[in-house]
Amino acid sequence: MEFWYDPITTIFNSLLATFTGWGMSEIAATVLIYAITILLFVTFAMVLDIFLVWIERKVVARFQDRLGPNRLGPFGIFQPFADIVKLLIKEDITPVGADVIMFNLAPIFSMMSVLLLWAILPFAPKMVGVDLNVAMLYLVAAGSIGTLSVIMAGWASNNKYATMGAFRTVAQMISYEIPMVAAILVVVVLSGTMGAVGIVEAQEGIPFIFYAPLTALIFLISAIAELGRSPFDLNEAESEIVAGFHTEYTGMKFGLFYAGELLHSFTFGGFIALLFFGGHRFFGLENLGPIVGAIIFILKAIFFYWVIMWVKYTVPRIRVDHMLAFNWKFLTPLAFILLMVTALVGRLLMDSLWLVPALFLSNIFVGWMTVLYLKSHERKTREAEEAKSAPVVQH
């Protein structure tokens, strides 16, 4: 029974007893167990990634009214394995004039930045890699390594398209980091902690989506932009700059960028579930044990991964100036206004029953005011345009 309610600590303690029984010092044994568990954990992530390739191809096929892979195995589930074999036996081409070290490091960093996020992803309170007390800062920091890998890939490729793609991506990724951090700050204000497990525990009664619905929307939008998926796929806009920053990559190095993007989307699906939808909770079902909680968490993450895919295959790409204007003139001010409103309302009604309705209504109010302001602004611009272009009436 102990195993069922806290599997990881049980395994950890029994392994520690075994290894110290063999004459290892406790520190060496701990490091060894960490290394083994992390290797297993990351392998699980990579296997899930293979599965995600299949989901992605199947879902995009359905969105485009096709069948998708359906030849290898039931529902084509072995297709990604064939893809991997193909990627592995492709020739690895380094273009002339490329900066070889940077060129090879970029896909490695791209994958690593995603895998690092898995260290803090809490599948259930007892099933988390490490419960850092600064998990939210760690999330932002690990995400920045992804931006670094993009500029490395674009710069080292010695290709105009790659350089252009890298510039665009970096402009986009760093811009949308601001509303994302502001949205995370709202969650930190509500839960009073930066730890991932603490945030899940703070959503004991009501998930944060009811405290901050508008913030959740901002987080979703900026997460999609961070991932560089459509409508924010300017970095690899096929019709404009070939494939953007990974134009010159072949074989497994391209595969790492691709797999990294899919795993990143899934991980952000997990973070949406964690920050706004109560993590592993599902109407008391999580009380059955951490393993059930972890399965619920993964299902939630796949659901939000599907939402991100839904957006990707429905919305056309936006222009680069619109992308930046949307962020700096709309999302950033709105996210900071929401942060101020949440801090004020949340502090004033700290232990009151009215906290959730008040926060919900204040979110609605801010959203409504924003829509009204945008409408009046749009009308003013249109009237100014019409006044300018209208023919002068002769008297």
Next chain:
Amino acid sequence: MGSQTPWVYVGIFVLVGLFIPIAAIAIATFLGPKKPNAIKQSTYECGIETVGDSWIQFKAQYYIFALVFLIFDVETVFLFPWAVSLNSLGIFAVFEGIIFILILLAGLIYAWKKGMLEWA
């Protein structure tokens, strides 16, 4: 797990996170054919020969957005401790934080009015 030594865990995670993609690339290099030639190695540019080098001019606007980002990023890091300890501090701290954010937004509006946020 990892309650005593969280950063050791993160450190090992970084090493494993580096090892897995390196292993993937190493296997691919080992299995793949190696027959380089000049045309294959040349830089891709829609099938024509590359004109000039890749050190293209880029819009100065990218640089300005990076500067605006830098200011906001540093300021949000300052906001994290405020957000964590909000409920244990007095109501005064809330207004302090709001004034801080307002100063931040005033900077954004200044950049906006100066036309720094325009792409063209």
